Amino acid sequence: MNQGHPAHSLRERLIDAGVDLVMTEGSASLGLREIARRAGVSHGAPRRYFPTHHALLSAIARRGFTDLAARFAAAAEDAGTPRDQLRSLADAFLDYAAEYGGMFELMFRHDLLDSEAHASDADVPGPRLRESTLPLFARLVELVAQDRAHRTKHGTGPSYDSAPPPALTAAALWTNLHGIAVLRANGSLQLAFPGAAEGPDQLVAAALDAHLGRADA
CATH class of the missing domain: 1.10.10.60 (Homeodomain-like)
Incomplete structure (x- = not known):
């Protein structure tokens, strides 16, 4: 270019x-x-x-996803097991939300992510905003699947015969992390769980245990 x-x-x-x-x-x-x-x-x-205000906002939000993707890559680089990598990505996600609250809010606005409702934006260079999120989610799905394979291989954790598909588990985990980020930002999380004021470490660990199985199982 x-x-x-x-x-x-x-x-x-x-x-x-x-x-x-x-x-x-x-x-x-x-x-x-x-x-x-x-x-x-x-x-x-x-x-x-930019044919619409929506198109310009989407282009701005794509910058946020580019930054978040780079943070994901850096966070996972030195992590060990798939679960360690998931924990690193969770921390990177929540750190980004806390540090760049305005951009985080923009990135996940439904009207921006709903690309199909804005056909007039098709001529704007670059991928639609929703497509910018897919590689990040795909990485979560991949790591959930790898964690199951790792735990099965090493004989740790529960049987996954009746477990939901990795994509469903990844979506539930992402939803959990997003909820922590939003509730923490508006102060509600600290009211329900005072320890969150010092950081969400315990909540992240609990979310991973809930969706992946206990780390020490």
Whole structure:
């Protein structure tokens, strides 16, 4: 891709401005006019590169998934067993949510992830936002399956003959982690479980035990 092309440069400037806004002021700040102002262009300029406000927000959110994917890769790099890797990914997910709350909220907005409802965005360069999430989820499914194989091979943990498919277990685990992230961010988690104020370590361990079987079983 030609980084020096004016259209590419302006498109990236608009996304950069949106990323800066969501990181510093939250997802509610992402109006088209404010993004254009931050990018130093007229308020009508974003429409030349993004047919809808939704398309621009999706492009901004894709930056978040790119960052999260890199964090997942780094977190799993030095981990050992599949369960160790799952724990590292869980920690990376929750750390990202705590550090970049505005971007995290934007990334998981249903109206942005529901790509089929926005056919007019098809001409925007890059994958649809939902497609950006699939490799991350696929990695979780892969690790859940590997954990089962590892525990079966070493004779630890329960029998998996009647266990749900790895994809279902991975979805339940992701849902659990997302709930921890959201409830922690709005302060509700600390009310129900005061220990969460110092970090969700115990809750993450409990979630892994619930969905994978106890680590010491």
